[in-house]
Amino acid sequence: MKTMQQLLLLLTAASSAGGIPLSRAPPSNKLLLVSFDGFRWDYDQDVDTPHLDQLGRDGVKAKYITPPMLTMTSPSHFTTVSGRWVEDHEVVHNMMFDAKTNLKVSHRETLTRSEWWDNGVLPLWITAQNQGLKTGSFYFPGGAANYSGQAVNRVVVEDPKPPNETEWRQNIDTVMSWFSDEDFHLVTLYYGEPDRVGHAKGPDHQDRKTIIRQIDRTIGYLREAIARHQLNDSLNVIITSDHGMTTVKKRPQVEELVxxxxxxxxxxxxxxxxxxxxxxxxxxxxxxxxxxxxxxxxxxxxxxxxxxxxxxxxxxxxxxxxxxxxxxxxxxxxxxxxxxxxxNKGDHGFHNGEMDMKTIFRAFGPDFKKNFVSEPFDSIHIYPLMCKVLQIEPAPHNGSLAVTQNLLHSGGGQRAPRSVCLLLSLLSLLCTFTLL
Missing domain, CATH: 3.30.1360.180 (Gyrase A; domain 2)
Incomplete structure (x- = not known):
């Protein structure tokens, strides 16, 4: 027995010296959240999208997602990464404003103004970092702000120049290297399409269909990159959006509002x-x-x-x-x-109950079921799902894991922390030693 106690103390000391805390260790699986701005829930139904179709077989798909009211880029994205309603996180517009001073700041400039985003609600990046994880934001709204003095570990702010398909792929390569070479646990990746083309040409225009095909090819490239970086067994991916898009009604069809x-x-x-x-x-x-x-x-x-x-x-x-x-x-x-x-020929910002404002949800990876179709749910419930996958304690939020739990394998997001695995291995070793 004395020898067993000595072995226990020795292995415990070794694990601590090796930087493996017995309280909590990073999760074995990682998470990539991808948002395609303005991807309406039915945009893949009038276009050939083989890679999105394959995702439906290899992962989970919701019939559609209901964004929060407001159906705008910044308010909706911040609801997704905080799990809070707009009235709680207070990112109430794409533009920073002050009604008392008549201040109005453009959307692009607002992206880097912490005073607009930091209202006491912690987004997922900061909550994850506070629990030992490494996080990054690539173009994602809210990622460039500081929260109670804390910044996201790695931030790339959106380039004002509309990117081409080659740059889209380069962004994926960058993010994959964060995961594989630098051991990031959570990265959020944002694309400004098909929102741009939806505004400029309208949701029914052929150019919108062209962009959806480009997005589909990009998703195919993402899956190739995941395999190339040997992340198939460790990386979960959620693909969603912030709002839909509808055709703007103009003269002579209607009397426009002034x-x-x-x-x-x-x-x-x-x-x-x-x-x-x-x-x-x-x-x-x-x-x-x-x-x-x-x-x-x-x-x-x-x-x-x-x-x-x-x-x-x-x-x-x-x-x-x-x-x-x-x-x-x-x-x-x-x-x-x-x-x-x-x-604009297309727009959003309308009532979130309108079907044209609904958006997409896809997910795949080791924690998610395969070939599973979910009933619709509100985007606010994505947050607790992400916390479950990352094995972190969520900050206060308005979502419910009960809504999205069925997207995961039984036991998905419930792997034992590394400290528990260490102790189980130790126990097995002690049992073997006793038998000897």
Whole structure:
């Protein structure tokens, strides 16, 4: 017995000296989260997509995903990586703004402004890092910000120049090297298509179908790269998006919305963002809130809300950043404040219950089932699923693992920590020693 105790102490000391903590060790499996901006749930149904089709056989597929209300890039992406509703994480627009000072910052500049993103809610990168994991963000919205003074371990900020297919593949090669050569555990990878082509040409245009074929080839290249870097047995991949896309309704088919026809914005409003797709916000001048509400209530093809009366399902009413008046246009009707200068042929920002705003979900890897089709679910539930795969304790969130647990193998995301494996090996060794 004395010899066994000595062996136990010796092996325990050796494991500690080797840098393997007995409390927790990094997971054996890793996670790549990929977002294709504006990939509507049905975009693969009118295009030949052999690689996406193969993913359906090799992994899991949801019939569609419902993004949060707001169906915009930054609010939706931050819900995915935080598991919080927009009213909680407060990234309430693509543009950073201050209704009191009339500050408005472009979307691209907002991506690097920490004060817009850091509101007390920790995204997955930081939660994972605080539990010993190594994380990276490649172009992903929110990845370039600091959170309570903490930065993501590795960040590449989106290039304003639209990339070509070769650059898409180079980005994949870079991310794969992070996993295989530098032992990253979590990386988020963002592509700006098919959102760009959806805005410029509309969701029904042939160019959109061309981009979907390019995305499909990129997914094929991703799978080749995973195999080339010998990550098939250790890397889980989730592919999703932030919102869908719909055709903008214009003259002569419809009468376009110009809100200044229904109220004098100069006289009644002190702040506004009303030329940004299907979602608008407005701060009335003191004492004018009811007048503004009544005037906009008479406008066609939109719904106006007082912030404190927003439907509970929107999860927006508790926001401190949103102004007192919120306007949501009917599907396809862009909001114009004074002039019609909106050139987009496709847009989003509309009610998240509209099918054109729904988006995609695919996942594959060692923890996920094969050839499994899931019923639709809200994107907020992706966060606890990612935490489960990474074997980390989630930060407070509004999602539920019960919604997505069935996407995993029984036991998926439940591998024993390395410390437990060490102790089991030690026990086996002791048993063998005793038999000898």
């Amino acid at each position: 809100l200044n026809k229904y109220l004098n914005l100069l006289k009644l409003a002190s702040f506004e963002i009303l030329d940004y797709g299907g979602f608008g916000i407005l701060t009335p001048r003191p004492g004018k809130e009811q007048e503004v509400f009544n005037a906009l209530s008479k406008a066609p093809n939109l719904t106006v809300y007082k912030k404190n009366e927003l439907p509970e399902s929107f999860h927006l009413a508790k926001s401190e950043r949103l102004p007192p008046i919120v306007v949501v246009a009917d599907l396809g009707f862009n909001l114009n404040s004074r002039l019609i200068f909106y050139v």
